[in-house]
Structures are given as C-alpha cells and as structure tokens.
Amino acid sequence: MRWSNLFIPTLRDAPGDAEAASHKLLVRGGFIRQLMSGHYSLLPLGLKVHEKVADIVREEINAIGGQEFLLPAMHPRSIWEASGRWDAIGDEMFRLQDRKGADVALGMTHEEIFATVATEVNSYKQLPQIWYQIQWKFRDEARPKSGLLRVREFAMKDSYSFDVDEAGLDANYVKHHDAYVRIFERLGLDAVPVQASSGAMGGSGSSEFMVRSDAGEDDVAMCSCGYAANVERATSALPAVDDDTPPPAPVKFATPGIRTIAGLADIEGGAPANRQIKTMVYVVDEQLTLFLVRGDHQLNEQKVIDSAGTANLRPATPAETLKHLGANPGSLGAVGVSDDIAIYADTALSGRTNLHTGANEDDWHWTGVDIARDVNVAHWTDLRDVNAGEACVECGQPLEIVRCIEAGHIFKLGTKYAEALGATVLDQNGKTQTIVMGSYGIGIGRNMAAIAETHNDESGLVWPMSVAPYEAVITAVKANDEPSMAAAENLYTELLAAKIDVIFDDRNERPGVKFKDAELIGIPYRVTIGPKSLESGEVEFTTRATGDTISVAIGDVANQVINAVEAAR
RNA sequence: CGGGCUGUGGCGCAGCUUGGUUAGCGCGUCGGUCUGGGGGACCGAAGGUCGGAGGUUCAAAUCCUCUCAGCCCGACCA
Structure with a gap:
C-alpha cells in the first residue's frame, strides 16, 4: 500500500488521560480510537494487527483439530437460566429486551451455547471434539482501563472441548496448553502458565498464561524453580513458630481498648502477631461464617470464595457480628462458638497452640488457645495471601510477586454445562454419559495490547514480525x-x-x-x-x-x- | 460501588483564584513561497454553543446548583 492513500492518523502527543504505554502508543500510532469507556474503534492499522493475532490463534487451534464456528452474540434468557448463570452473574452481563419484552443477554462467554449445539452429539464415537470461534464478547466491566487491556466489548477466541470422560478432558486440556504455548511464542509474548483459581466458572482446574507487565492486573507468585501461581491460588512454606507449652485451658485476659492485632502484640501479656488468631466474619449464602488466619497474615478473598464454594458472600456488618458473636470487630474469636456457625481455618494455624484471640466480649481476649482443642474447625483450607520473600513450597527459594497481564486462561469445566443443557452421549456400553467439557480463552485485543506493552521504546512500538501492521x-x-x-x-x-x-x-x-x-x-x-x-x-x-x-x-x-x-x- | 482528578477547535494545553476587549498558545489541517537525510521556516486562512441544563449578575469559560462523560487508585472481574 502507498502511505499517501492510507488513513494512518498519527499523533505527536498521546491523549492526556492515557497512562499505559500500550494505550498511548496504540492511539498515537493511529491503531485505535476510543468511542466511550471500554469501547474502541479499530482503525485500519489496528485491525491489521488484530487480524494477524487472530490468524495465529486460529492456525494453532486448527492445528490441534479445532473446528471454527460463529455463534450469536445475543442470547435468550432461558439458556442462561438453564445453567443458573442468569442469576449468578449479576451486573457484568449486559441485558436488554426485544420489542416483545423478552429478556436477552449479550454473550460474555459461550459455554451454554456450545453445550446446546453439543446436544446433537449422541455417541461416544463422535468424541472428542474441539469447537471454537473468534467472536465478540460483551462484559459490563466495573472499570475498563488501560486502552485495550480491559474493555467491555472485545474479540475473544473461545474454544471448548467435549469428551466422554475425564481422561479425554485431560488430553484436550494438555493439547490446548501446548497450543497456547505455541501461540504466545509466535506472538512474541513471554507468557508463563500459572496455577489459577477457577472462580465462578466452576470446574476442577485452570491455568492462566501470564505476561509480566506493570500494566497488568494480576499478581503471580513465581519462583526460580518454575513454580508459578496466581496469588489467588499460591501457597508458600512458612518457618515453624515456637508456641511453648499451653495452659490446660484458655485463660481470659482483660484487654481494655485493644482492638487490633498490633495492639495486642504491644501490650504486657500480649503476643506477637504470628501467635494470634485473626478472626474474619463473612456472611456466606446468608449464613454467618468465620474464617481464621494467623494474626500476621492477610485473608485472600478469592480463596474464601473458592473454599466456600460460592461467590455469594460478603463481610459481616458490625451489627451482625455483635448479634451472633456478642462482640464488635477487634474482640472476635472462634473459641466456644456454636456448631451452627461454620469455621474455616487456614492451614498455617494447623497444630498451633498457646495462641491469643478475641473472646467475643469487648475488651477481653483469650490466651493459651490450642486450636485443635479449643476451636471447632469445620474446614482446614488455604486462606491466606502469599507474600514476597516467603519460601517456595517446591524448592524453598524465596518467592517473587510479579504483576502480570492475563493473556489466556484454560479451564477444566467438567460436566456442569453439559448437564445443565442436556448434552449426553451413549458410551460403548450403551450407557448415558454426560459430556465432559473444557473451556479455553484468549482475548485478541488484550494480546495485541500486551504485545504493545512489552514491545516498545522511546520512539514507539516495536512489533514482532508475526503481527506487525x-x-x-x-x-x-x-x-x-x-x-x-x-x-x-x-x-x-x-x-x-x-x-x-x-x-x-x-x-x-x-x-x-x-x-x-x-x-x-x-x-x-x-x-x-x-x-x-x-x-x-x-x-x-x-x-x-x-x-x-x-x-x-x-x-x-x-x-x-x-x-x-x-x-x- | 468507595476515594481522587479532569472536561476549553482533530491532539496537547493556558485562561478560572480576583466575572468585564474579538477566548489564547503549540502541534495538526488548507492555500502559497522557500526547502528537503530525523517531527523545517515564513506569509495567509479555516476551525471553538469553553461537556450539558438551570441559576446568580448589567455582564459567566470564570461564581453557585444539578447533571453527563472520561481518567487514575481501590472493590469487582466467567
């Protein structure tokens, strides 16, 4: 093409409100223009890069046997009700009504729709299948940001695998994992697969592909040995704490005006934070529930959600804690709490004794608490944030916490959607089996931005050949x-x-x-x-x-x- | 949703505190001349209901109220 005939509106100055390098450069270079928050026009140069990214993704998914579809962006309410997500999702789904007043949604993902198509698969002989599309997703994000990195309307490659059993799913998951490694390599992205939370998607496992960047929105714990996990999933090894010998029973301890972990650590007869129990009170599915972590640890809310098995939770109000536990925040604890309040405890508290914790009475704490003896823990689980410098669980080296862009995410879904939509096959024994699904996503525009974010210098963008305009x-x-x-x-x-x-x-x-x-x-x-x-x-x-x-x-x-x-x- | 900030020609900004000529500057755009190896110079020109609505005032970009939009931090994120 001759430059003189093209529309390439380059700018000397970046828009004043752009912060991220990719945002500034994609606008300055005449690749994109903003229409409104979270919605961008792709100009000819931007579309060219976008299509090159999409073509690489398409080639690699085709290479593992993927078949390309194109599904509607607009969906009837009923299909989302079948999976329970019409209600489960909330504000992030765009919803509208047609002229008859019927509710429809703009698709934010397509598990339900592909599962519906899969109801026409009837025999194990037709499996496995890998189906995909590159199509527009709509998500009413609370806070779009950083140009193309987080938007409300974007092209996504979403693929779905269909198998007769878990072993088949595992194989398709690995195929996608490997295809993703090749895709990111071809895009010039140094994307690291990390253990991730499945979140509200459900399912038995997931990995995210993470690109190091300060413009990202996720924190990943990484070790030189190769261990890598989103902080929503990461764990670390902790040195043992010397608890001394506890008294035969907890001892009540007057702590007038003491409301914080630090306060309890400072006073005469107190204890350092790592010898205290921090009690966090949530309302989970309308039930008051306690989450216990060590005094010097932070509760990770995604881990709370994953442990509880629902995202329908919120911190309890002071009025609720007062009503159910008898005290205000600052004096809360789990000692002697009745059985009808579920107690989750972080594994770092396991085996600990001689601890300090609130007595559920304002201005009083317990000392000498042995968690096994004195607290009725219903669920031992991982609940705490990992911190930089803590020891890797695999090799003991200090962990690094790295800010990353999520470039791709793969899930083992299991049978949730197939069951909801009635996608079953007959196996070799003539028995009905629910199809086992996986779901695999790559945002095209976000990857384009991730490349821009990681490939630039003072003069501008430095595209890898594979996606250069x-x-x-x-x-x-x-x-x-x-x-x-x-x-x-x-x-x-x-x-x-x-x-x-x-x-x-x-x-x-x-x-x-x-x-x-x-x-x-x-x-x-x-x-x-x-x-x-x-x-x-x-x-x-x-x-x-x-x-x-x-x-x-x-x-x-x-x-x-x-x-x-x-x-x- | 909580906190902070910003809306003035296509882009970047000044003016607002203390109301008062014709709302200004750089870049870009158009015509012209000279130029021609790192965003060139000069001459001329086009382009702005100062986000919107209401109010105060003789007079509002400027003060007040409401409202819309955008950005950043946090919460959220299938």
Missing part, C-alpha cells in the same frame, strides 16, 4: 526526486511480488516526519531511498528493534528485505 516500509526521502522515486517504485513492485507486506511511504513529507512515523507505528524493517546514497547506487536498510542501519546496493536490497522478513516470520 507492515513487515517493511520503503521510505522515499525526497518525493520530487525522480531517480529515488523510481528506485522506490521498483523495489515496491518487487517486494509485493515476493509477498512481502510492504508499505511505500510516498508522501510529500520531510524525511524526519516519515522516519518518526515509521518508528512510531513499529514496522520491523525500513529501506530508506534518497538522492544522496543513491548517487553511489546504495540505499539504507534499518532494523527497527536495534536501530542498526547498513548500506546495501540498490540491486541487492530486495533480497535483503525478503530474507530478513522471512527469517523473522
């Missing part, structure tokens, strides 16, 4: 110099014939403008043709990533470009 640019330095324009035209024709995705900057602009624009939009290779060097039969060949420029004979430059592009594809 153009593979090479021919910059004619002087638009009214006939010999150099003729040489540029010849090279342009030659590169097009060789199937190089090349753009010819034929604009009547000063060279500085052209160089800046080419660098801003991040084209990997540039050939500069101007009267000066052409006098001696040479042109310049510049590599965007390194800035290196070499002189090449005009007759050799086409091959130089072709070889460089093909090597980097």
Whole structure:
C-alpha cells in the first residue's frame, strides 16, 4: 500500500488521560480510537494487527483439530437460566429486551451455547471434539482501563472441548496448553502458565498464561524453580513458630481498648502477631461464617470464595457480628462458638497452640488457645495471601510477586454445562454419559495490547514480525526526486511480488516526519531511498528493534528485505 | 460501588483564584513561497454553543446548583 492513500492518523502527543504505554502508543500510532469507556474503534492499522493475532490463534487451534464456528452474540434468557448463570452473574452481563419484552443477554462467554449445539452429539464415537470461534464478547466491566487491556466489548477466541470422560478432558486440556504455548511464542509474548483459581466458572482446574507487565492486573507468585501461581491460588512454606507449652485451658485476659492485632502484640501479656488468631466474619449464602488466619497474615478473598464454594458472600456488618458473636470487630474469636456457625481455618494455624484471640466480649481476649482443642474447625483450607520473600513450597527459594497481564486462561469445566443443557452421549456400553467439557480463552485485543506493552521504546512500538501492521516500509526521502522515486517504485513492485507486506511511504513529507512515523507505528524493517546514497547506487536498510542501519546496493536490497522478513516470520 | 482528578477547535494545553476587549498558545489541517537525510521556516486562512441544563449578575469559560462523560487508585472481574 502507498502511505499517501492510507488513513494512518498519527499523533505527536498521546491523549492526556492515557497512562499505559500500550494505550498511548496504540492511539498515537493511529491503531485505535476510543468511542466511550471500554469501547474502541479499530482503525485500519489496528485491525491489521488484530487480524494477524487472530490468524495465529486460529492456525494453532486448527492445528490441534479445532473446528471454527460463529455463534450469536445475543442470547435468550432461558439458556442462561438453564445453567443458573442468569442469576449468578449479576451486573457484568449486559441485558436488554426485544420489542416483545423478552429478556436477552449479550454473550460474555459461550459455554451454554456450545453445550446446546453439543446436544446433537449422541455417541461416544463422535468424541472428542474441539469447537471454537473468534467472536465478540460483551462484559459490563466495573472499570475498563488501560486502552485495550480491559474493555467491555472485545474479540475473544473461545474454544471448548467435549469428551466422554475425564481422561479425554485431560488430553484436550494438555493439547490446548501446548497450543497456547505455541501461540504466545509466535506472538512474541513471554507468557508463563500459572496455577489459577477457577472462580465462578466452576470446574476442577485452570491455568492462566501470564505476561509480566506493570500494566497488568494480576499478581503471580513465581519462583526460580518454575513454580508459578496466581496469588489467588499460591501457597508458600512458612518457618515453624515456637508456641511453648499451653495452659490446660484458655485463660481470659482483660484487654481494655485493644482492638487490633498490633495492639495486642504491644501490650504486657500480649503476643506477637504470628501467635494470634485473626478472626474474619463473612456472611456466606446468608449464613454467618468465620474464617481464621494467623494474626500476621492477610485473608485472600478469592480463596474464601473458592473454599466456600460460592461467590455469594460478603463481610459481616458490625451489627451482625455483635448479634451472633456478642462482640464488635477487634474482640472476635472462634473459641466456644456454636456448631451452627461454620469455621474455616487456614492451614498455617494447623497444630498451633498457646495462641491469643478475641473472646467475643469487648475488651477481653483469650490466651493459651490450642486450636485443635479449643476451636471447632469445620474446614482446614488455604486462606491466606502469599507474600514476597516467603519460601517456595517446591524448592524453598524465596518467592517473587510479579504483576502480570492475563493473556489466556484454560479451564477444566467438567460436566456442569453439559448437564445443565442436556448434552449426553451413549458410551460403548450403551450407557448415558454426560459430556465432559473444557473451556479455553484468549482475548485478541488484550494480546495485541500486551504485545504493545512489552514491545516498545522511546520512539514507539516495536512489533514482532508475526503481527506487525507492515513487515517493511520503503521510505522515499525526497518525493520530487525522480531517480529515488523510481528506485522506490521498483523495489515496491518487487517486494509485493515476493509477498512481502510492504508499505511505500510516498508522501510529500520531510524525511524526519516519515522516519518518526515509521518508528512510531513499529514496522520491523525500513529501506530508506534518497538522492544522496543513491548517487553511489546504495540505499539504507534499518532494523527497527536495534536501530542498526547498513548500506546495501540498490540491486541487492530486495533480497535483503525478503530474507530478513522471512527469517523473522 | 468507595476515594481522587479532569472536561476549553482533530491532539496537547493556558485562561478560572480576583466575572468585564474579538477566548489564547503549540502541534495538526488548507492555500502559497522557500526547502528537503530525523517531527523545517515564513506569509495567509479555516476551525471553538469553553461537556450539558438551570441559576446568580448589567455582564459567566470564570461564581453557585444539578447533571453527563472520561481518567487514575481501590472493590469487582466467567
């Protein structure tokens, strides 16, 4: 294409409200424009990159046997009611009514719809299947942010696997895992698979593919040994705490005005935070429930949700704690609490004794509490935040907490959706089996932003060849110099014939403008043709990533470009 | 949803505290001249209901009220 004919509105200044590098550069480079919060127009350059990302994803999913579909973006209420998600989801689903007043939803994911299609699979002989689409999702995010990184309307590759049993699911999960590794490698993203919470999707396991970036929204605990887990799932090894010998029974301890862990640590007869029990009170499915962690630990709410098996929970109000436990926050504890209040305790409290905790009476605490003896723990589980520097559970080395962008997420769903929608097959024994599903997602635009976020410098974007809007640019330095324009035209024709995705900057602009624009939009290779060097039969060949420029004979430059592009594809 | 901030030509901003000429600057855009290897110079020009509504006032970009929108932090995130 000739630059002079294209719409590439580059800007010298980024929009004042953009913070993330990818946001600034995608706007400045003329890739995207915002329509409203969380909704962006893809301009021609942006669409080009978007499609290249999508094509890589498509190729790799096709390579593991995926079959492409295209499902509706608008869904009837009934199908979401069948899975229970019409009510479970809440404000994040866009809902509207048609002219008859019927409720419809804009699809935020397609488990239900694909499961419905899968009701036409009737025999184990037709399995396994991998079905996918690249389609628009709508999510009414509470806070869209950072350009394309978090939006309300976006293209997603969502694939779904269908198997007769768990072993089949495991195989398809691995296939997707491996395909994702190849996809991110081709996108130039250093994405690390990490253990993740399945959240409200349900199912037995999930991994996220995480790209290190300060612009991300997730924290991941990582170890040099390869252990990596979202902090919603991560654990760590803790050194033992010396508890001494406890008294035969807890001892009540007057603590007037003491309302905090730190306060209890400071007073005469108190105890350091790691020898206290912190009692957090939630209302889970309308039931008051206690969650206990060590005094110096933080409760992780996703772990609370995962332990409780529901997202229908909230912290109890002070009035509720007073009513059910008899005290206000600051004096709460689990000692002697009746059986009808469920108690979850963090595993770091297991085996501990001689602890301090609230006595459910304002201004009083217990000391000498032995958790096994004195607290009626119903569920031992992992509830606490992992902190940087704590020991890796695999190898003992200190963990690092790394901010990441979630580039992909794969789930083992199990039978939840197939069962809800009635997707079953007959097995080899003629017995009805519910199809076992997996679900696998990659946001196309978010990956585009993640690449931009991790591939830029002071001059602009530095796209990997695989997704660059153009593979090479021919910059004619002087638009009214006939010999150099003729040489540029010849090279342009030659590169097009060789199937190089090349753009010819034929604009009547000063060279500085052209160089800046080419660098801003991040084209990997540039050939500069101007009267000066052409006098001696040479042109310049510049590599965007390194800035290196070499002189090449005009007759050799086409091959130089072709070889460089093909090597980097 | 809680906290903080911002809305003035396409983009970036000043003006607002203390109301008062024709609302200004840089970039970009259009015409022209000179230029031509890193966002060039000069001359001329177009383009703005100052987010919206209401109010105070002789007079509102500026003060007051309401409202809409956007950004950032947090909560949330299938």
